[in-house]
Amino acid sequence: MERVQVLFENGQNTFYCGQYVNGHVSLQLDVPTRLRAITLRVSGTAECKWEEWIHKRSPQKQLRRASLQQNQHPPHEMKVFKSNELYFEYKIALLPASPNDPLLEAGEHKYPFHFNLPHNIPSSFEGHFGYVRYMACCKVDKPCARDHESKTLFTIICPLDLNRFPHLSIQADASDVKKFWGLFRRSKPTTVILRLPESGIVPGQLINPNIDIENNSDVRINQVKLSLVMNSVFTAMGVKKMDKKVILESHLGAVEPKQSRTWFRGIFIQVPAVPPSGLSNCTLIDVSYKLKLVAEPERPHLNINVSLPLTVGTIPFQSHFGSFNAANNGIIPPVGWNNPEPSAPSDSMPEPPESTDASYYSSMPPPSYEESVASGEYLEIHASQAFSPRYPVYSSLPLPPEFIQDNIPVTIKE
Template identity: 30%
Template sequence: MAAEENLEKFEILFEEPRAVFYAGQKVTGRVFVRNNLTKKFKGIKVTFEGVAHAEWSGSRALQEGEQVGPSLKEQRPQLAQAARQQRLGLDKNHRQPAEETWQGPDTVRVAISNDERYFQTEFYLVGSKAEDGAEKICVDAGELSYPFEFSLPKRIPSSFEGSFGHVRYTVRAVMERPWASDLHTQAPFTVVCPLDLNANPSLAEPVQVAKVKKFCSIWCASGPVNVTFTLASGGAVPGEFLLPSLDVENNSKLHLHLIKLKFSQIVTYKDRTGSETLRHETILAEQNVGKVDSGDSRLFDRLHFYVPPLPPSNTTHCTFIDVQYYLKANFYPSACYPAFSAKLAVVLGTIPLHKNFGRCHPCEETPPVGWNLNALDQNSSLYAHLPPPSYEQVEKDEDVFTPKYPVHKQTLRFEEPKA
């Protein structure tokens, strides 16, 4: 929101209060103005924009005779002072190291980035381009609203905020004024690109990986450890529970003193050429399962992980940010042997599997404007019994915009073994 002198409010309000919209649908809202005195301006312009950006640090070989920016050693006093000022809150716009800095005799640190723009559209809600001879608009004191409407493209990725990149959607408004600086305000919003798990029937089937681990040494022979790692379905949506099971047969002479499960998100970023990539893992949840002694067998079958609000897999339509999810079981043997693991991929969507519709709880809040099954380009009658989702945020810094994703909350239910 922007406010100056007798202008109390200049802000953007969405018709959908949660500011969540589906790809291919209309973003509707208004620019709200409240002023105490008569005001003159030339026009109010709005700009809709969707962009993706990624940035991280890498290194490359230093060419003979190549000149680079100040070395890290030369920058150290300034950087130390800037860090101290930042800790004390004295300088929030401290300078970062140069784009290229010396790291050693043969390498140089470089900034790696990539960008993508999905749309940028601007138009005037009132008035026209500000020029010296343009007619001024005079408004009396009070409240005014200028409605807007913009159709999102169908092929755009879901909103995403990561440690080294993002996909962001915003609308900006500018009040162009004569003989004074323009006033600016902006508002971010969430875009959801539907990912229907039912479009891939194999995601409704269990997924499984089997692993045989042998421990060998010159002093003694040891039998193998047989592991079967199973997940009830290969696809899930936020609000559901992942239900893995572990069948462990320890025929070795070593104890498995700890078995740990973790649910993680792995994001891969690519540079403009595709030759440089960065892989970043975030552990979403983890739990200690137990242990299996030498010569023992155990079945761990009452395990569960809640799926929090998260962006769907793949970040479809973004060419350089890829989002994947995994369940990983880590096994820690006794003695000095290294740990080993087994991993299962999980596809996170926005529409749950048909077989889970009956477990979804009805949403208590009004469905947002964006909830429209026709956006799936499928027979909407197939989804007649699917309650609309709630829309929740990923837990992050309150000072940073966090997208909201559809959440289909379900009851935790284990399948009882057949007699």
Template identity: 30%
Template sequence: MKLEVFEIRFDNPRGVYAAGEQVKGNVILRLRNPMKVRKVFLYFEGRAKCHWEVKHGRSKTDYRATETYINETFDLFDAGASGADHPAGEHSYPFCLLMGASLPSSFEGRRGYVRYFCKASINRPWKFDEHTKRAFTVIHPLDLNVVPTAGMPVWGEQDESVEGCCCSVGNVQARLTLNKTGFVPGEPITYTVDIFNKCDSTIERVELDLKQLVTYTGYSNSIFSSGHPKHHTKVDNFSLLNHTNRIKRNTEEHIHRAVAVPPLPPSNLEGCGIIDISYFVELKVNVRWTSITIEREIIIGTIPMHFAGVPQAPVIPGSPASNAAPSAPPLEPPPYSEPPPSYEESVFGRVEIRDENDDEHTSGQMGWAPSYPVYHYDAATQHFQILPSLPVNTPSTAPPAYNQI
């Protein structure tokens, strides 16, 4: 085999970039012997896709939508149509792509994605082409300091009558309080849950969940379609509290805790017109056949609020946030004087990124997950602290089922 090494290496080892930054690196090609080659080129693509289907008896209707953000090709070696012998040995071809500042954050969901990748190819005369592929993460900054409601506390209360066989047996009052509205991954959501059981029944369970609601937009392939967009939602829950201690009749319970936000994409997915992300905290109290539910929306950002005593992060040069203060930390900066985030893989785990354009001659990292900024918070000092990034570990089990598009 003449081809010994063919891979893409980013200057940023984790492959995480802010929208508006340059993606730099090298395509490494090592040949044992000279190889007849027409061209070596590198293709960049950034796109969003949605797809789901609705069944009607034996028939079904497909809904799809696509947006393209990056579509660039760079020639690294060009010997013309007839080709020429590429020298043996190891060769490094540098590349640099300047991304737009309005690109949406990377996201992998159950009915669609926002995905960025590059694919290097060796075009050979009268031979199969060789390819290598690598995905990278783009972060569109969401600075909580410019969101007016981010520092406002969240409050909700509900009073529900509990019915017995033929009459009321009392009422249950539930109250939910959050310390604020805006959070970043790694930061604790501090909550208080107050339950006043003023009925003759025992409350068996109290649950508090962080909910991610993703809304996909698509268009029908049916000839009878009106042409109007359709929407499809998927919800994933992350438990913040599962309180199984019995709350006896005519008693009350007060729970005050804090749980860190897992690595998640930012709210809204700004820059994407076919996928939207919202987050909610939902309190659920079940008593008899009555359920009390309090749901309030929160915001997940990429840049934390800078309260007094909390360090302010440096600016990403060239990013849209560079015109505002405070702004985002650079992703691979020189040594920090103030705590930066680390970058950790999405809580949803890795997915298969091989698509319809990849074949058995395509190598690279096909099991992949976007990485999001995660801030490490010290509850004792109420400051963000410097901790090293967690290593990127390959899951020991297969990733969750994914609707490949």
């Protein structure tokens, strides 16, 4: 009996694209064993797959009309939509094959390996209808016996620097005005406004939205909900499929008729570990986020919805560097961070904007790396194979007391 493990020098199995990776394969043998070869295969792939019932087109229209006249449902068939992408594949011979199969003594045997990750690969992602996955598979080839395989999944992060998109640091707002129908007349307008100081964020950052609701109507707003929503779009065989997931949701309370409420410093939403927006370098999966505000009036009136798009990055705005704590996690930071390790090649780092100097990232605190809260279980994954990628999460400093205030309802004068 033998045990095979693929172990990376990086204990959390998390790397940046373009980074130099090293580790070793540990082979534990209980008895002396002859081996033919040991091979390590490292690959990065993406896959989208789902099934849908579609109308089955009959070549004979008369038969189709006849079936409809007999009140029968038109024929259907199950169609599978599936597409794949291969980003890279390395094969490393840890124990090259030889004419005479070597005899290995009982005990632990270590086989070191190293490789460079490509620069143009997407971040890891696990969704309900697809994934971007990076795997190291070690195969132990034994003569006259069944081969043994060990698979290890690891996380890749493609940096998304918010400083490259200055427009995301500008205040954004959205609003809607609705008049509810009453008995033979329409009520006075109800106005909902959502503002954000900026639309670019990083995991761990606190979002402080500004919400104004002016309810001039006679209809009570039963509940005001604020949520962070992730939209994933999967593409297979030219067909797109969307999956929406609510990451966070906060209930803010009610707004009585003829009253207005303002939430300014009383609410904060902290973004958890989620994949970066866009999923750069992947053509099969796209990820986007939005902050959604819903005002739910009394029935039968329809909800008032406003939303603002958000961009989730991996490197925060320079103006926020001082608002985060440093996290010591042992993961090699990308280029541009303070004290880069020699094992991280200098060309694997994102370059700073042209308007800055070489010390642009010198004060940026390293993040921690936490498992994604947005990973969906892929259709063909068994429970024992479930994997959650790790994403950078910045530790926000505690807020001063003056930033935490309760809002007070204000009655609107006629």
